[in-house]
Amino acid sequence: MKCRRCGADPAIISLPSHNTGFCESCFRDFFSAQVDRGIRSQKLFTHDDKILVALSGGKDSLSLMLELSRQGYDVTGLHIDLAIPQSSSQARSVIEDFCKIHDLRLIVKETKEEGLEIPLVKKRLKRPVCSACGKIKRYFFNKIAMDEHFTVIATGHNLDDEVSRLFSNTLRWDADYLAGQGPCLIGENGFVRKVKPFWRLTEFETAAYAFLENINHHRAPCPYSGGASFTFYKTLLNRMEETMPGRKLAFYMEFLKTGRPAFSQFAKPAEETLHPCPACGYPTSADGLCGVCRIREAIQDRD
Ligand code: AMP
Ligand code: FES
Ligand code: ZN
Numbered sequence: 001m002k003c004r005r006c007g008a009d010p011a012i013i014s015l016p017s018h019n020t021g022f023c024e025s026c027f028r029d030f031f032s033a034q035v036d037r038g039i040r041s042q043k044l045f046t047h048d049d050k051i052l053v054a055l056s057g058g059k060d061s062l063s064l065m066l067e068l069s070r071q072g073y074d075v076t077g078l079h080i081d082l083a084i085p086q087s088s089s090q091a092r093s094v095i096e097d098f099c100k101i102h103d104l105r106l107i108v109k110e111t112k113e114e115g116l117e118i119p120l121v122k123k124r125l126k127r128p129v130c131s132a133c134g135k136i137k138r139y140f141f142n143k144i145a146m147d148e149h150f151t152v153i154a155t156g157h158n159l160d161d162e163v164s165r166l167f168s169n170t171l172r173w174d175a176d177y178l179a180g181q182g183p184c185l186i187g188e189n190g191f192v193r194k195v196k197p198f199w200r201l202t203e204f205e206t207a208a209y210a211f212l213e214n215i216n217h218h219r220a221p222c223p224y225s226g227g228a229s230f231t232f233y234k235t236l237l238n239r240m241e242e243t244m245p246g247r248k249l250a251f252y253m254e255f256l257k258t259g260r261p262a263f264s265q266f267a268k269p270a271e272e273t274l275h276p277c278p279a280c281g282y283p284t285s286a287d288g289l290c291g292v293c294r295i296r297e298a299i300q301d302r303d
Contacts, residue, residue, distance in 0.1 A: 005029075013208055016245040024212060031209050034200045035067055042183050042256075044195040045152045047072060052150040052192075054141055055079045055098075055106070057091030057218030059210035060156030062098050064198055066213060068154070069104055075154075076105040078144055080137050083110070083117035084223065091218040098215065107148070109140050116296065122224060124299035130225050132295050139292040143282060145192040152187075157196040160203040163237055163248045164230035166255055175266035182256060189274050190283035200249065203234075 001021045003011040008023035015021060015030075022030055038044070045051060053065045055077040068075045079095050082088045092108065099106040111117050116136055122129040141153050162183070169177045187193035198206060210217060241248050274283045277290035284290035289297065 015205070017202070017241060017249060019245065027208065028212065031201065031205065032067065032071065034205075035197055036071065038183065038200040039197050042195075042199075044184050044197055045073070045154075045193075047074070049074065049151045050149065051075045051152045051154055052078050052107075052141070052145045052148070053154045054137075054156070055095050056156065057094045058156065059215060059217040060158055060198060060203075060206050062095070062156075062215050062217050063206050063210045063213065064154060064156045065098075065104060066102060066215065067209070068197065069102065076107060076150070078107045078109065078141065078153075080140050081108055081110045081112070082133065082137075083112045084119060087220060087223055088118075090220070094216060094218045107144060109144060111136060111140075115299075116292070118224070121295060121299055125295065130222075133224070135291045136295065139282070139290070141194075142190075142192055146190065146282075150192060153192050153194045154197055155194065156198060156206075158198045158201050158203050158206050159248055159252060160234050160237070161230070162196065162199050163252050164233040166252060167233050167237060168230060175263055176268060179260065179263040179265075179267035182260060190276070199252070202248070 001011045001014060002009045003023035003026050004020045005022060005026040008026070010023075011021035012024050013022055013027050018030075020030075051068065051073055053061065053068065053075050055061045055065060057079070065075060065077055077095065077099055079092060081092050095106065096108075098104075118129060118133050118136075121132050121136070125132055144150075145153050162181075166178075166181060169181060183196040183199035185191075185194040201209075237248055268285075273285040275285075276282065277284045277293055279289055279293040279296075282290055286294070
């Protein structure tokens with residue numbers, strides 16, 4: 001197959017979902033154009049924003065940081081060091097090396113210095129640690145963004161992450177989540193805007209970008225979670241995509257255009273549900289303490 005754009009022979013990548021295939025240079029252009037289109041069409045941010053990019057060490061978030069910096073955005077990386085043995089130190093050093101090589105700013109937040117290292121949380125909490133870990137990460141994304149005056153938090157979620165989440169929300173007809181899901185969660189009432197600039201790009205496309213850019217990333221899954229989230233749905237949706245190329249992106253785009261507005265009546269208004277946590281002052285919808293202060297309380301003074 002020849003590159004559909006410049007005619008170079010052979011193309012290095014075939015993209016059936018876009019009914020096309022590209023040489024290396026045209027794939028890079030395609031990738032940048034998809035990111036740009038995703039940012040502009042959903043008004044995620046502009047070149048005036050101060051963007052905090054959440055870096056896990058995986059291929060998606062590192063590729064996101066590199067691509068946004070190349071597009072001239074004001075980006076700073078944020079890594080939450082979870083202190084998980086044999087995993088966190090590797091992820092952190094991959095990120096530190098990456099930021100050094102590309103001369104990018106990085107903030108590292110250690111959960112251990114807050115008494116919230118994940119192995120301790122896992123040992124002392126009586127429920128699965130993944131949801132507590134997610135809460136702790138989101139809490140520090142927002143707290144650091146607020147404290148350091150960032151205007152946007154960007155994560156590396158891609159189209160497969162978004163479509164599998166949408167599929168799961170739809171199977172449960174979770175009206176509140178269906179009213180709120182999307183590549184841009186508006187910032188208000190003590191929350192900084194959260195965006196997913198890779199929402200138009202599949203896992204395959206971000207992996208190809210990371211490979212071509214020679215990005216050394218942290219590959220091992222978290223030892224506490226049984227692998228990637230929504231794995232079953234992702235497999236299912238990829239089988240659908242093989243037979244019906246382009247359905248994943250079309251399903252998601254049509255949701256943004258038609259589905260989400262139809263569910264907007266079910267969204268809980270933020271002012272009704274949020275109040276400042278009496279211990280840390282950050283907004284929460286829980287009665288009394290916020291989720292993270294509850295975790296702090298639950299893991300205190302017990303062995
Ligand atoms: P995951 O839920 O692990 O697939 O991660 C989704 C996104 O959350 C990643 O692409 C990152 O942007 C962000 N993220 C996950 N873990 C961390 C972490 N430890 N520190 C900073 N950002 C993270
Ligand atoms: Fe949080 Fe595994 S429990 S990354
Ligand atoms: Zn709190």
